[in-house]
Structures are given as C-alpha cells and as structure tokens.
Amino acid sequence: MPKERILVVDDEQNARSALRTILAEEGYEIREAVNGEEALSLLSEFAPDLVLCDVRMPKMDGLTLLRTAKAQGSEAVFVMMTAYAAVETAVEAMRAGAENYLVKPIEVTAALLFIEKALEKKGLSREAGLLRERVRERYRLDGMVGEAPEMQAVYELVRQAALTRATVLVLGESGTGKELIAQALHEQSPRKDKPFIKVACAALSETLLESELFGHEKGSFTGAAGRREGRFELADGGTLFLDEIGEMPHSMQVKLLRALQQREFERVGGTQTIKVDVRVVAATNRDLVAEVKDGRFREDLYYRLNVVSVTLPPLRRRKGDIPALVSLFVEKYGKSYGKELRGLAPGTMNALLAHDWPGNVRELENAIERAVVLAKGPELTADDLPPSLRGPRPASRDSSSLVPGATMEQIEREAILRTLEFASGSTTRAAEILGISVRKIQYRLKEFGAEKAT
Ligand SMILES: Nc1ncnc2c1ncn2[C@@H]1O[C@H](COP(=O)(O)OP(=O)(O)OP(=O)(O)O)[C@@H](O)[C@H]1O
Ligand SMILES: [Mg+2]
Structure with a gap:
C-alpha cells in the first residue's frame, strides 16, 4: 500500500519543516514547495493526494495555485492555511474548490484530523466507486446484496439452475431473501420474458387454493361464477413460484404432485386435460425434512420439489x-x-x-x-x-x-x-x-x- 502523498506549500521555512516533521511521523510522504509556481510543477511530478497550501505567498499565491490546479484537472484535495485576518480569502478558496482551511497558527491535532478526514473522503469516494463496480460484476444477483461465501455459493447455484427447467426448492428463515431468489431464478432463465407468477399457499383455503392453482369451470363450486384460468396456466412458458409450500394442505399436495410429475391437470369441475410448460420454484421457512418425518408433508412431493435446493443463510x-x-x-x-x-x-x-x-x-x-x-x-x-x-x-x-x-x-x-x-x-x-x-x-x-x- 503506497503512502499517501502530501505537498506542503508555504513560503516560510519554519512552517514547512514543522509540518513536514509532524506529517512524516504520521506516515505520509511529504514534498515541499516555497510558492505556487514551484507547487504547480510538482503537481504532475509528485501527484500529491493532498495539497496543504498557504494562502499568502510571493510569486504565485495559494488561491491562484488552487484555481490553476483545478483548471488543469488536478485531483488533489486542497486544504488552505490562512492567518486569522484572512479568513475571507479562505472562504473564497472553498468556493474555488478547496476542501477545507486551517487557521494559523496551526493546531497540530486538529490539522491532522482535518487532513485525515479530507484524505479519507477522497479515498472513500474512489473506493466506493470501485466497490460498486465489483458488486455489480460478481456479488450481485438481480438486486441481491451480499458477498459472504455462503451467498456466493447461492448465486452460483442459481445461475446454473436458471438455465434448466429443474424444480428448485428455496429454503431459509423468514426474511432471508427467498422470494428474491425465486425472482432471480426467473430473471436469469431463458423464460425471463414470460410470466413470473406467485401463489401464496398459506393465504388460501383448500378449495380456493385448488382453483387458484388449476383454475375452475363455471359453477364448479359455490362462488365460482365464471370459468377461470389457474396460475399454472397463467405461468405457461414462465415460472410459477409456490411460496410457503410447507403450509399446503395434505390433499392439495397430492394434486400438486401429479401436476408436477405430468405437467398436466384439469381445472376444478373440468374434464379437459391441460398441458403446460412451467418451471416451478417453491419456498418455505419450515424444516421440510422434519415435516416429512412427522407426516405433515408428503415425502414423494418433497423429493419432487427438492431436485435442486438452495438454502439461504440467516443474516447472523x-x-x-x-x-x-x-x-x-x-x-x-x-x-x-x-x-x-x-x-x-x-x-x-x-x-x-x-x-x-x-x-x-x-x-x-x-x-x-x-x-x-x-x-x-x-x-x-x-x-x-x-x-x-x-x-x-x-x-x-x-x-x-x-x-x-x-x-x-x-x-x-x-x-x-x-x-x-x-x-x-x-x-x-x-x-x-x-x-x-x-x-x-x-x-x-x-x-x-x-x-x-x-
Ligand atoms: N441479499 C439481499 N439483498 C438485498 N435485499 C434483500 C436481500 N435479502 C432479502 N432482501 C430484502 O429483504 C426483504 C425480505 O426478503 P424476501 O421477501 O425475499 O424474504 P423471504 O425469505 O421470502 O421471507 P419470508 O419467509 O418471511 O417470506 C425484501 O424486501 C428483500 O428485498
Ligand atoms: Mg417470502
């Protein structure tokens, strides 16, 4: 890691050497200039990160140096040093693009803090830019943030699975991003221009859930007014997201299994067999293995869903x-x-x-x-x-x-x-x-x- 470079510009020998000693001790690399002209030639040669610059100097004063440097596109941060009487000039310097100013006589601790802050700000904005690039390239998956190794393994798995039609089971505690993963699976897949349809399995009664999934014919049950297409049909060519699959009633699990195995079904109250091309993604925050053991979730359905499983780590x-x-x-x-x-x-x-x-x-x-x-x-x-x-x-x-x-x-x-x-x-x-x-x-x-x- 290279040291950060500071250029000290002051016409007073004593002021320069005092600053040099203090700053060098802090680990900065220091160069000195006695006036604006000299500083200007050092700007390109030394490429300082920060210029600590006196305002009043012979030949070229600090303000002119600042303006010239900025006009030349220098990326150095300027901190001006000024006598109490000339604070107005310092304010003018801020307008001209200086980061801050120090009032002479300079108080060492405050000055160091100032300099550190100014450099940090510069470094951070540069680093933040880089970081954003990196995040976009590698660690991000359609709105997902996180570069923990466990998350990267998830992204990798999602990228691979997205290319296939394999059923994906997304596991993880509440709020870990299961729905985002389901969406990412769709977005990364060749189906991305077709519908992404979600069914909240926990929200519906058994009858409603069946009609929601498979649709119904007119008058097939109380309240079934007209004929209606189910979510499986709506998702044709795209992705069907079965959220909270662990809450699905047992009898529905059988019907779902058949639809998954044969990719065909009938509407409620209908006889016509409907065929669809649907990629299914299911999610739950329940421990499905335990649910299977306790007989609440069908083992055959579990295996059918669990072709590829993605487990999201808890945030802690x-x-x-x-x-x-x-x-x-x-x-x-x-x-x-x-x-x-x-x-x-x-x-x-x-x-x-x-x-x-x-x-x-x-x-x-x-x-x-x-x-x-x-x-x-x-x-x-x-x-x-x-x-x-x-x-x-x-x-x-x-x-x-x-x-x-x-x-x-x-x-x-x-x-x-x-x-x-x-x-x-x-x-x-x-x-x-x-x-x-x-x-x-x-x-x-x-x-x-x-x-x-x-
Ligand atoms: N890795 C992530 N990056 C950015 N936002 C995230 C991430 N994970 C989750 N979120 C956000 O957190 C919220 C919860 O995520 P999501 O709805 O996908 O969780 P879930 O696992 O489906 O939760 P639940 O089991 O309670 O339904 C959403 O607003 C989502 O955008
Ligand atoms: Mg969810």
Whole structure:
C-alpha cells in the first residue's frame, strides 16, 4: 500500500519543516514547495493526494495555485492555511474548490484530523466507486446484496439452475431473501420474458387454493361464477413460484404432485386435460425434512420439489454483509423519503452488528427505513434505531480475555486483525466498524507486516 502523498506549500521555512516533521511521523510522504509556481510543477511530478497550501505567498499565491490546479484537472484535495485576518480569502478558496482551511497558527491535532478526514473522503469516494463496480460484476444477483461465501455459493447455484427447467426448492428463515431468489431464478432463465407468477399457499383455503392453482369451470363450486384460468396456466412458458409450500394442505399436495410429475391437470369441475410448460420454484421457512418425518408433508412431493435446493443463510451467520446491505437500504429509503443522507454516525454500525437479526434482511431493512424516517441530520444515529437494538452490548468474551494483561498496542492489533477478518478483508468496512480511518488501518497493517518480517 503506497503512502499517501502530501505537498506542503508555504513560503516560510519554519512552517514547512514543522509540518513536514509532524506529517512524516504520521506516515505520509511529504514534498515541499516555497510558492505556487514551484507547487504547480510538482503537481504532475509528485501527484500529491493532498495539497496543504498557504494562502499568502510571493510569486504565485495559494488561491491562484488552487484555481490553476483545478483548471488543469488536478485531483488533489486542497486544504488552505490562512492567518486569522484572512479568513475571507479562505472562504473564497472553498468556493474555488478547496476542501477545507486551517487557521494559523496551526493546531497540530486538529490539522491532522482535518487532513485525515479530507484524505479519507477522497479515498472513500474512489473506493466506493470501485466497490460498486465489483458488486455489480460478481456479488450481485438481480438486486441481491451480499458477498459472504455462503451467498456466493447461492448465486452460483442459481445461475446454473436458471438455465434448466429443474424444480428448485428455496429454503431459509423468514426474511432471508427467498422470494428474491425465486425472482432471480426467473430473471436469469431463458423464460425471463414470460410470466413470473406467485401463489401464496398459506393465504388460501383448500378449495380456493385448488382453483387458484388449476383454475375452475363455471359453477364448479359455490362462488365460482365464471370459468377461470389457474396460475399454472397463467405461468405457461414462465415460472410459477409456490411460496410457503410447507403450509399446503395434505390433499392439495397430492394434486400438486401429479401436476408436477405430468405437467398436466384439469381445472376444478373440468374434464379437459391441460398441458403446460412451467418451471416451478417453491419456498418455505419450515424444516421440510422434519415435516416429512412427522407426516405433515408428503415425502414423494418433497423429493419432487427438492431436485435442486438452495438454502439461504440467516443474516447472523453473514454479518460481514451488513454494511453493504445498510448502504443499499440507506440509499433506497433516502431516495424514497427525499432525504440526503451521508451514512451512519459513529457507533451506529456497531449497534447494527451486535444485533442477531432473527427477522434477517427484512428486519434490517425495516430498521433502516425507520431510522431514515426518524433521522434529524444527514447521518443515522443509534437513537434512530429500534429500541431492541439500543440496549447495552454484551461484552465479547474474546476481547475480555485480553484484558487485563495486554498492552494497548496488542489490543489495537487484535481489534484491527479480527475486524478485518470479520469484514472479509475489506479495509473500508473494517474502518467503518472500528471508527478509524482506512489509512490508519493500512498503516498499522504495514507495521504488523514489518514486525512479522523481522
Ligand atoms: N441479499 C439481499 N439483498 C438485498 N435485499 C434483500 C436481500 N435479502 C432479502 N432482501 C430484502 O429483504 C426483504 C425480505 O426478503 P424476501 O421477501 O425475499 O424474504 P423471504 O425469505 O421470502 O421471507 P419470508 O419467509 O418471511 O417470506 C425484501 O424486501 C428483500 O428485498
Ligand atoms: Mg417470502
């Protein structure tokens, strides 16, 4: 990981060397220039990430340097330094595209914080762009977010199964994304231009369910006014999604089995045999194997449905995907409620990560929607989250075993390494979780690496 580069531009020798010492200690690579002209030639040669620039200088002043650099398309972030008396000039510089300004005499801690923030912002927007690309290419499947290994295995399976007509059984707890998978199976299949028809098996009485699936002839039962096509017919050429198949009454299971085996059926009250070409996807949050054992679900139907089975992991087993899901929902609900949101306030992500999410992605989505509605500022805070998430966090066993007895350095190291592991190696996510900068993590990692080498 290359060091971030900072160009210090000031006509005062003392100011430059003080800054150089402090910044070099922080791990930045530093170059100096005594005026705007000199700085301008270093912009292309040194390609600084950030320019720390005095406003008043002989030859070319800071404002002119800033304007010229921006006009030349420099991507460097500018932080201006100005005397208290010249704050107006600094404000003008902000208008000209400077990121921020520092008032002289410069207060070291504040300056470092400023610089780090400015660099982070630059780095993050670049990284976010890259991340989005990656997500689109590999980890996303028609609106599904999550790059946990278990999810990638699911995507792979869906991509393969989508090409066939094989019946797919989608398993997983409530809110894990079973319906999204059913839709993805359709969208990725050669049937995507034909209908995707859903039947909520749990919502209907037995009689209604039969007529819903297979249709009925006029007057075939009380309330059956005209002739009606069933969902199997409507789905012809496309995909039929049987949601909550575990709730289907026993007698219906027999009829469904026949339709699946022969791809033909009769309407309720009808004699004509209807043939259809339908790909069936069924889903349930029940444990079908146990249902079969207990005699509530027909074994033959179970095997018929279970040609390919896709099991979605509960969210608590892939917490590393929480930050990406949160971004997705913040963006989605920010848009729909017309709120310009920057993201999460420090600490909020920790609360989200500490929760076990029994309602899985749906519960997370609802929590974020609620937070977006309640948010008063540009950031979602822990106070905007549902009360169940705000309780005291149980101390983690692992970290408590380090304390007392470990040095702060060891604890920091442990915290960084474990969080990185948890975030599948993403420094951006780890930084978000730990509430420190990406740069700091990268810097520390380099140190750890150097330690190992010696
Ligand atoms: N991986 C994911 N990426 C983005 N959104 C997701 C993901 N998984 C689920 N969701 C969202 O979470 C919500 C619940 O998903 P879905 O309806 O597919 O769950 P389900 O498994 O069918 O739940 P249930 O068993 O309760 O019917 C939906 O709004 C869906 O868009
Ligand atoms: Mg569902």
